[in-house]
Ligand SMILES: Nc1ncnc2c1ncn2[C@@H]1O[C@H](COP(=O)(O)OP(=O)(O)OP(=O)(O)O)[C@@H](O)[C@H]1O
């Protein structure tokens with residue numbers, strides 16, 4: 001069973017690696033956006049699914065990465081690859097600055113503080129026009145680089161899923177999960193919860209920053225309302241919840257299912273898609289708060305590594 | 307030569323708003339002995355544990371462990387110095403397995419930790435359930451799991467907050483034997499317990515709290531006959 005899964009996974013990865021050589025431009029851009037959502041949902045899972053600190057403002061890291069990379073590319077002539085990595089670093093710096101005060105807050109207070117962070121970032125970016133172009137946005141002098149961005153997005157999704165796998169399966173990683181399980185007991189057992197929390201937070205910020213930079217390069221144009229959009233946070237949360245937070249593959253499953261659904265339905269029936277999306281949120285919250293994999297896991301006693 | 311007490315609590319006071327939960331409390335524990343801490347409900351036993359382990363910050367007084375001040379340290383720092391505790395209200399990690407509950411608190415060589423965890427699970431007859439989520443275990447099983455989890459870090463001083471409550475009678479005897487076994491290995495143990503037979507049987511010295519104040523201290527026989535203690539328990 002495990003063997004079959006590993007073989008299947010290897011074949012899938014191999015297929016995805018070869019995909020750009022035979023796919024259409026549309027196919028490649030579809031897939032790179034899919035990877036982006038996997039990376040975002042999985043990043044959210046790291047802090048919110050595994051350590052239990054629900055972030056309502058994770059798009060702040062995405063937007064910060066997008067702008068950091070955007071500025072480096074447009075005004076400093078950087079190549080988009082190092083610029084996107086720098087976007088990740090910028091997101092990490094923001095996470096360090098904000099994590100220290102915010103992670104002392106519990107439950108809804110932390111969630112709301114993150115929401116506030118995103119609003120503040122959006123306003124700041126709009127305000128410093130000289131650097132960011134303000135409300136009129138930032139345009140990239142782009143030649144399409146979809147294939148390279150496809151691989152970069154895929155690597156990002158893979159890296160953050162690998163991090164989730166490591167956390168869920170290693171003794172060191174389980175320490176992060178004790179924060180979700182019982183922070184007081186973890187402290188009393190000698191686990192420095194403040195440090196692990198900050199670690200998870202920083203880890204969960206890096207990839208969204210990188211992916212933000214890649215997204216900026218891919219679309220060629222960013223503005224405050226597009227990269228600090230609340231709907232991006234909501235979408236990554238719903239994807240992770242739908243597939244199953246706190247598991248390795250839940251966020252992947254959720255992102256793939258909902259993104260494919262979105263492409264199928266949204267393009268044709270925008271209004272219907274919004275209703276469907278809303279309905280999915282309600283169903284997940286009311287009927288299966290553990291998501292698809294969470295439900296299967298409980299019913300069939302599966303390990304969290306599914 | 308008089309060796310220094312392993313734990314010295316001097317004049318510790320903790321208030322919650324108008325309530326003085328612990329009032330100028332002083333205790334001194336010698337290494338390698340079992341102590342009992344008793345008192346009516348709400349007399350401050352758990353709060354005193356919290357002040358020792360850093361979960362609550364005392365308002366006054368000081369706590370020394372092996373001679374060094376520990377009041378003011380964070381709970382994980384206190385734990386790292388060698389004080390382990392269990393909780394009155396169970397605090398296992400519900401969505402980690404029984405085995406993971408034990409492994410996660412360890413560092414150092416993994417295989418050694420794993421062997422030790424398996425040995426401890428066998429000891430509390432939870433070995434068959436090692437891959438079960440802790441949250442799915444019965445109350446008594448969770449209580450035992452929490453007890454062995456504290457042993458994983460090999461603390462020198464162990465604070466047990468009602469370890470016997472809810473544990474079935476057959477396992478209870480083993481639990482009591484384990485506690486004396488730990489003492490024989492040189493560990494110091496402070497037990498809060500409502501079951502008088504249990505505390506009186508185990509402890510060499512008992513401290514009695516009432517309204518946050520220590521009203522008596524002594525061997526079980528003396529405590530049972532102490533007028534103030536009898537009044538605290540039955541007099542009102
Ligand atoms: N966090 C808190 N906030 C306010 N009051 C508290 C808090 N914790 C404890 N108290 C109060 O402090 C007093 C001592 O409580 P504590 O839990 O230490 O008693 P206890 O001796 O452990 O009781 P029990 O035998 O019922 O466990 C009680 O009056 C309790 O209501």
Ligand SMILES: [Mg+2]
Nearest residue numbers: 351352353394
């Ligand atoms: Mg108590």
